Amino acid sequence: MTNRLDNFFGALSDPTRRAVIERLTEGPAPVKELHAPHDMALPTFLKHLSKLEEAGLVRTVKKGRVRTVHIEAAPLADAEDWLSKQRKVWEGRLDRLTQLAESKPK
Amino acid sequence: MTNRLDNFFGALSDPTRRAVIERLTEGPAPVKELHAPHDMALPTFLKHLSKLEEAGLVRTVKKGRVRTVHIEAAPLADAEDWLSKQRKVWEGRLDRLTQLAESKPK
DNA sequence: GTAAAAGATAGCCAAATTACTAACTATCTT
């Protein structure tokens, strides 16, 4: 049962990769620019990028010698939905318990 | 920069652990019951549980020889917020681009 | 008070993850 969500959440469990996503919300950027603020070797950074790409969180297009990366919103929405569903079920249950407690005679 | 979100997302990147969270939305349960549907040794399962606990996604209370596990909604909301923020910034940007494109003279 | 039940701890292993350096391929620029 290897779920699509495995890759989504796995990709987001690393601060470097979350920082890349945050940067990309400001618009697409080439690999070099994305790499600049991170104190690690380029090949290491490329692996992070390819994890994001495998998880479907970003797409990349290479033109000439420059690879441009941009964010893909749909998976963010998917993960958000999963979390939201769990939270709502749970909070709904809490609400019902609260009602039960309140309807109890003192 | 080891973020709290590392553990949140890391904990949710495994199907066994997500299944436990889903089960717990129906209400608290003892370890034995949570373990039952998963085809793995108990110590292995316990490690998954403690990851969830380290991430703050569940709390556990031991009474007698039974440890009861329940879900903690707040972290779900936190992760949801992060995702939502990124998505909204990105989608907001898309909207502005669309407006730009539409306001261009043909 | 012995045995069963519920979980905890220790130690082991294979595979995946995250990092590095070194060397290579393409594509501009001059």
Added chain:
DNA sequence: AAGATAGTTAGTAATTTGGCTATCTTTTAC
């Protein structure tokens, strides 16, 4: 056409992850 620029690939090492078995401790239940 030489050199610089932007990535890519290969190979290595340390750590973490996710799994196991075996053993141990603490509660109940009979």
